[in-house]
Amino acid sequence: MAEPDIEVLTTQLLKGDRRAAAKLITIVENDPDAVKRVISRIYKNTGKAQIVGITGPPGSGKSTLINQLASYLRQKGRTVGIIAVDASSPFGGGAFLGDRIRMKDITTDKGIFIRSMATRGCKGGIARATGDAIKILDALGYDIILVETAGAGEAEVDIMNASHTTIVITVPGLGDDIQANKAGMMEIADLFVVNKADREGADIVVYEIESMFRFTDKRGWKPPVLKTAVIEAIGISELAERIDEHFNYLKENDLIGERLKRRVEMEIANIAKEVMVRELEEIRKSEAYKKLIEEIIEKKTDPHSAADEIMMMVKARYIEK
Amino acid sequence: MGEKNIRILMAKPGLDGHDRGIKVVSRALRDAGMEVIYMGLHQTPEQIVEAAIQEDVDALGLSILSGAHIILFPKIMELLKENRVDIIVFAGGIIPDEDVPALKNINIAEIFGPGTNTEDIVKFVKEKVAK
Numbered sequence A: 001m002a003e004p005d006i007e008v009l010t011t012q013l014l015k016g017d018r019r020a021a022a023k024l025i026t027i028v029e030n031d032p033d034a035v036k037r038v039i040s041r042i043y044k045n046t047g048k049a050q051i052v053g054i055t056g057p058p059g060s061g062k063s064t065l066i067n068q069l070a071s072y073l074r075q076k077g078r079t080v081g082i083i084a085v086d087a088s089s090p091f092g093g094g095a096f097l098g099d100r101i102r103m104k105d106i107t108t109d110k111g112i113f114i115r116s117m118a119t120r121g122c123k124g125g126i127a128r129a130t131g132d133a134i135k136i137l138d139a140l141g142y143d144i145i146l147v148e149t150a151g152a153g154e155a156e157v158d159i160m161n162a163s164h165t166t167i168v169i170t171v172p173g174l175g176d177d178i179q180a181n182k183a184g185m186m187e188i189a190d191l192f193v194v195n196k197a198d199r200e201g202a203d204i205v206v207y208e209i210e211s212m213f214r215f216t217d218k219r220g221w222k223p224p225v226l227k228t229a230v231i232e233a234i235g236i237s238e239l240a241e242r243i244d245e246h247f248n249y250l251k252e253n254d255l256i257g258e259r260l261k262r263r264v265e266m267e268i269a270n271i272a273k274e275v276m277v278r279e280l281e282e283i284r285k286s287e288a289y290k291k292l293i294e295e296i297i298e299k300k301t302d303p304h305s306a307a308d309e310i311m312m313m314v315k316a317r318y319i320e321k
Numbered sequence B: 001m002g003e004k005n006i007r008i009l010m011a012k013p014g015l016d017g018h019d020r021g022i023k024v025v026s027r028a029l030r031d032a033g034m035e036v037i038y039m040g041l042h043q044t045p046e047q048i049v050e051a052a053i054q055e056d057v058d059a060l061g062l063s064i065l066s067g068a069h070i071i072l073f074p075k076i077m078e079l080l081k082e083n084r085v086d087i088i089v090f091a092g093g094i095i096p097d098e099d100v101p102a103l104k105n106i107n108i109a110e111i112f113g114p115g116t117n118t119e120d121i122v123k124f125v126k127e128k129v130a131k
Ligand SMILES: Nc1nc2c(ncn2[C@@H]2O[C@H](COP(=O)(O)OP(=O)(O)OP(=O)(O)O)[C@@H](O)[C@H]2O)c(=O)[nH]1
Pocket: A056, A057, A058, A059, A060, A061, A062, A063, A064, A065, A099, A102, A150, A151, A195, A196, A197, A198, A199, A228, A229, A230, A231, A232
């Protein structure tokens, strides 16, 4: 992507242009070399939005909940960005992104922006570009950003690091194997939602989660366990209140900065790792690399010394850029 | 730019409730490595065009069985134009032959009738988007 285009798009973004936001998200998803130019131009304008992650097993009602929560927040006058992540297929890399099916009510509201995103091989329930897409919607000026994870059902630490508040959804009738997962989810949940409470067994699930917390409450915040039937919008206003309550808790205890620090720490390590891997992959295609292999086989050098040399090549390549 | 994943929006305007065809095509496109954003049934032209903007897709696939294409397709094309969304639009479903020229006239790139091989649709989308 050419420099002037990015300059124009980021300028438009900061003026609140939704189309520019859409185009910029495409760029950060596809063009690793352009990401830096996008984010460096908007980074100063980020940090205003409240970010909420929503995770839970497939079919638990994440998208339906977002549809209802976003409508509710709009009634309260807040603008809402939504990033809905689904898994890419391990075969061929395509993806079926179906979260919009449940978000019909909010599609044409100009105070809402919905973007579907595929994981593209990332394991933690969000994509590599999700964090940057959040920044773009933040810079666009949306008040609150809701991120739906791909719902791997495992502890999704990445979403916890990306958000202020992480909601873990569960539903009755998932069976015993979900128990083990719940333990992993304990660490990331700021709020539990037991959805589909219109069905039998919700109270038992609430009880189970609450009893797991009886002995594990080391933090100042004890995650509330809410019952919802989001399909009928039951429990949405309380959920919205609790989300804000948690955000206020973070603010009052100076924990926003702490979370940010944790996020930035992870983020720069990941970015640096990606850059190195990318440079390394380029070097592997080079003649110099093939020559090193030959030299190792001929015992002129050894694998470890060769690796040192490769690191020097990575550095040289990067400086050249 | 690196290799860009093709993104397709699949939507079903109109009131009929048959989504088998559009789901089969969506899966075929997915299996061919594309990212398919599936909107589901009963979408208005406004909803479809707004989603196309937000999702920044390369192409839009429309499916219709109810006969309402004569009203809905021009409306969608008009809204796309109004919003300066320049993407490939293709359609499928039950569309009488005599309507095809009019639809091509409003820039719908291709119409796939019932019984079209999904491979042909995949090939079409890949070729068109590559241009
Ligand atoms: N009975 C009942 N069904 C619900 C409720 N909430 C959602 N559902 C249904 O559960 C199904 C899955 O809902 P989604 O919102 O798509 O769930 P999801 O967690 O986003 O699913 P994935 O994105 O596929 O992981 C849909 O058929 C919903 O209508 C609820 O409160 N009660």
